[in-house]
Amino acid sequence: MTTEHYYYGLGRRKAAVARVRLFPGTGTVVVNGRPLEEVIVRASARQDLLRPLAATETQRRFNVQVKVAGGGNTGWAGAIRLGIARALVVADDLHKKPLRAQGLLTRDPREKERKKFGLKRARKAPQFTKR
Numbered sequence: 001m002t003t004e005h006y007y008y009g010l011g012r013r014k015a016a017v018a019r020v021r022l023f024p025g026t027g028t029v030v031v032n033g034r035p036l037e038e039v040i041v042r043a044s045a046r047q048d049l050l051r052p053l054a055a056t057e058t059q060r061r062f063n064v065q066v067k068v069a070g071g072g073n074t075g076w077a078g079a080i081r082l083g084i085a086r087a088l089v090v091a092d093d094l095h096k097k098p099l100r101a102q103g104l105l106t107r108d109p110r111e112k113e114r115k116k117f118g119l120k121r122a123r124k125a126p127q128f129t130k131r
Contacts, residue, residue: 013079015071016068016069021066027062031080039076040076058095066083
């Protein structure tokens with residue numbers, strides 16, 4: 001257990017939930033105990049995930065430690081991004097304006113639609129034959 005001071009942020013996206021801690025440090029990112037490059041393979045998703053740090057110019061000021069569960073890689077990246085943004089606001093309230101300007105503090109509300117009875121999926125109906 002660490003006694004070091006950290007800033008906490010919770011991020012959600014689709015079915016993924018990310019619990020983010022920001023520690024003062026050199027900019028390393030650890031997700032579920034593994035380096036970021038091992039967990040999030042797509043470079044575009046990694047770049048998008050680190051946008052809050054770039055927007056506030058704090059890439060080299062904080063180490064990021066994340067525990068994320070549920071969903072897939074895209075959901076994980078979105079959840080981590082929101083968690084980092086929220087933790088940065090906790091760290092310093094001056095970060096709120098640039099993060100809000102880029103839409104990084106807004107949670108993406110889209111969720112998977114439930115399957116309806118009589119249908120094959122949420123909206124796909126069985127094939128219709130006239131005769």
